[in-house]
Amino acid sequence: MRSSSTVAAETTASSLDDPVTVPLSAPDDAAGIASRALLRATLDAVPDAVIVVGADGRIDLANRQVLSVFGYEPAELEGRPMEVLVPQRSRARHPRIRSSYTRRPMGLLQLAAVRKGGQEFAAEISLAPIPDSTSPTPRTVATVRDITERIELEQESDRMREELLATVTHELRTPLTSILGYHEMMEDLAPEDLSPEARRMLEAIGRNARREYRLVSDLLTVAVGNLSQITLTTGPVELSALLDEAVAEHAAGARAKRITLAHVPDNDVLTATTAIHGDHDRLLQVLDNLIGNAVKFTPEGGTVSVGCQLLSESVVVTVTDTGPGIPVAEQERVFDRLYRGQSSVASHKPGAGLGLSIVKAIVDAHHGSVSLTSTDAGTTALLQLPR
Numbered sequence: 001m002r003s004s005s006t007v008a009a010e011t012t013a014s015s016l017d018d019p020v021t022v023p024l025s026a027p028d029d030a031a032g033i034a035s036r037a038l039l040r041a042t043l044d045a046v047p048d049a050v051i052v053v054g055a056d057g058r059i060d061l062a063n064r065q066v067l068s069v070f071g072y073e074p075a076e077l078e079g080r081p082m083e084v085l086v087p088q089r090s091r092a093r094h095p096r097i098r099s100s101y102t103r104r105p106m107g108l109l110q111l112a113a114v115r116k117g118g119q120e121f122a123a124e125i126s127l128a129p130i131p132d133s134t135s136p137t138p139r140t141v142a143t144v145r146d147i148t149e150r151i152e153l154e155q156e157s158d159r160m161r162e163e164l165l166a167t168v169t170h171e172l173r174t175p176l177t178s179i180l181g182y183h184e185m186m187e188d189l190a191p192e193d194l195s196p197e198a199r200r201m202l203e204a205i206g207r208n209a210r211r212e213y214r215l216v217s218d219l220l221t222v223a224v225g226n227l228s229q230i231t232l233t234t235g236p237v238e239l240s241a242l243l244d245e246a247v248a249e250h251a252a253g254a255r256a257k258r259i260t261l262a263h264v265p266d267n268d269v270l271t272a273t274t275a276i277h278g279d280h281d282r283l284l285q286v287l288d289n290l291i292g293n294a295v296k297f298t299p300e301g302g303t304v305s306v307g308c309q310l311l312s313e314s315v316v317v318t319v320t321d322t323g324p325g326i327p328v329a330e331q332e333r334v335f336d337r338l339y340r341g342q343s344s345v346a347s348h349k350p351g352a353g354l355g356l357s358i359v360k361a362i363v364d365a366h367h368g369s370v371s372l373t374s375t376d377a378g379t380t381a382l383l384q385l386p387r
Contacts, residue, residue, distance in 0.1 A: 039061070040061065040063070043061065043062075043063035044063045044064045044065075046063060046065065046143070047065065048065060048069075048143050048144060048145045049062070049063065049065040049066045049068075049069040049070065049143070049144040049145070050062070050063040050065065050066075050141060050142070050143055050144075051063075051066065051077070051082065051085075051141070051142045051144065052130065052139055052140070052141050052142075053082050053139060053140045053141075053142060054139050055137035055138070055139065057081050057082055057083070057095060057098055057099075058079060058080060058081055058082065059077045059078055059079065059080055059081075059082050060078065060139065061074075061078060062074040062077045062078055066144075069115075069123075069144055069145075069146050070085060070113070070115050070116060070144075071115045071116035071117060072116050076116075082098070082142075083095070085113055085114060086113070086114065087112050087113070087114050087120050088114070088118075090112070101127065101140065103129040103137075103138055103140075104129065105126075105127065105128045105129070106126065106127045106128075107126040107127075108124055108125075108126060109124070109125045109126070109127070110122065110123070110124055110125075110147070111123055111125055113125075113144065121146055121148045122146070122147050122148050122151050123144050123145065123146060123147065124144070124145045124147045125142055125143065125144050125145075126142070126143040127140055127141070127142055128140070128141050129141075172216045173213065173216050173217070176209060176212055176213045176216060177213070179205075179209045180206070180209050180210065180213060183202065183205055183206040183209060184206075186202055187202065187206070210281075211281065211284075211285070214281065214285070215285070230282075230358075230361045230362060230365050231365075232278070232279040232282055232362075232365050232366070233279050233281070234277055234278055234279050235277070235278075235279075235280070236275040236276075236277060237275055237276055237277070237278045237279075237280045237283060238274065238275045239274050239275065239276060239308060239315060240274060242280065242283060242284060242287070243263050243287070243306055243308060243317070244263060245284060246284055246287035246288055246291055246306070247261060247262070247263045247291065247306055249288055249291070249292075250288075250291050250292055250295050253292075253295050254295050254304065257295070257298070257299075257300045257301075257302075258300050258301050259295060259298055259300070259301070259302050259303065259304055260302075260303045260304070260305075261291075261295065261303075261304045261305075261306075262303075262304075262305050262306070263305075263306045263308075264305050264306065264307050274310065276315055276385055276386075276387050277387075278366050278385065279362075279366070282362045282365070282366075283362070283366070283385075285358070285359075285362060286359050286362050286363060286370075286383065287306075287317070287319075287383075289355040289356065289358070289359050290319040290359065290381045290383070291304065291306060291319055292355075293355065293356075293381075294319050294320070294321035294323070294379070294381070295321075297321065297323040297324065297379070298321045298322055298323040298378075299322075299323065299324075302321065302322040302323065303320075303321070303322045304319065304320070304321045304322075305318075305319075305320050306318070306319050307319075307320070310387070311387075313386060313387055314368075314384050314385060314386050314387055315384070315385050315387055316382065316383070316384050317382075317383040317384075317385075318380055318381065318382050318383070319380070319381040319383075320378060320379070320380040320381075321378050321379055321380075322377065322378045323378055323379055324376065325374040325375050325376045325377065325378060325379055326372065326374040326379055331372060331374055334356050334372060335356045335357055335359070335360040335370070336357060363383065363385070366385055366386070367386055368383065368384050368385040368386060369383075369384045370382065370383050370384075
């Protein structure tokens with residue numbers, strides 16, 4: 001077997017337009033010819049472009065779909081180095097990359113490919129080895145799909161969704177501004193004009209209206225892609241009171257689903273006066289989102305626990321649920337803007353995929369970190385903030 005450096009040198013030295021016949025099998029008898037004809041007919045039935053590449057990097061066989069994907073007739077590709085389908089800027093290093101292939105199935109790689117006329121396009125490629133009794137190195141079958149249209153549709157969908165989000169949030173701010181204005185006027189009323197009970201209700205109206213106004217402002221920030229512009233109004237924040245307030249916000253929702261929701265500190269150091277420096281309302285927004293998600297995705301009769309542990313230089317808050325968990329493929333994207341997991345969509349859970357992206361932006365502004373660990377037994381959100 002030739003070394004990868006030899007293959008690379010030969011590929012560089014040979015013209016990409018100089019076909020060299022490398023048969024997949026030696027069709028020197030009727031059985032061999034029939035076998036190759038059956039293989040070609042099978043590959044032609046596949047809706048994607050399929051290319052069989054030999055150990056030396058040359059194309060042994062191509063199905064008829066390469067014409068619509070790459071613009072080549074199958075016969076034009078067979079015998080050529082597969083670098084003819086690689087963008088010019090990557091051709092020199094591609095033999096080295098190809099020789100490092102571990103000969104195991106690899107699926108849904110998004111790479112750039114090039115058509116016959118030199119036009120690049122986005123391709124989704126799957127690779128799999130084909131054992132070959134005539135060679136110690138198996139051949140590779142590559143399945144190629146042009147995803148240009150799909151990417152364009154996704155981008156257009158994102159653009160339309162962001163425009164809608166910007167319009168809706170802008171319209172929501174107008175009535176909220178009016179509510180806050182009337183709230184301030186009522187706060188200025190004389191004590192005898194409002195009963196103590198009415199004044200408590202007025203405080204609740206003002207508190208929640210301000211929270212909604214900030215949330216709407218954050219949604220507008222998300223819509224225009226400026227999450228880094230989230231601002232903080234910092235001061236001492238008492239952790240115990242903050243956690244109790246966040247848990248209390250979701251107590252009614254948890255009771256409705258018979259979910260046990262509890263604030264369980266992980267050590268005895270946390271007291272009523274233990275405080276960190278941060279933005280109380282923003283941190284409450286973070287906890288409100290994390291606990292709300294836990295209650296939303298935990299089935300009836302489950303458990304949601306909120307823990308807190310003080311470390312030497314930071315505080316760690318955990319929100320753990322007994323929900324169905326998050327698939328591994330989705331865990332890395334849960335903090336992406338406008339991302340909703342397949343399970344959320346399939347189960348028709350409410351949400352626009354904004355909450356966790358705002359959570360991450362707020363935590364980043366506090367110079368902290370937030371992450372998720374999940375199994376099929378539940379999910380834990382871990383929030384770490386500097387003390």
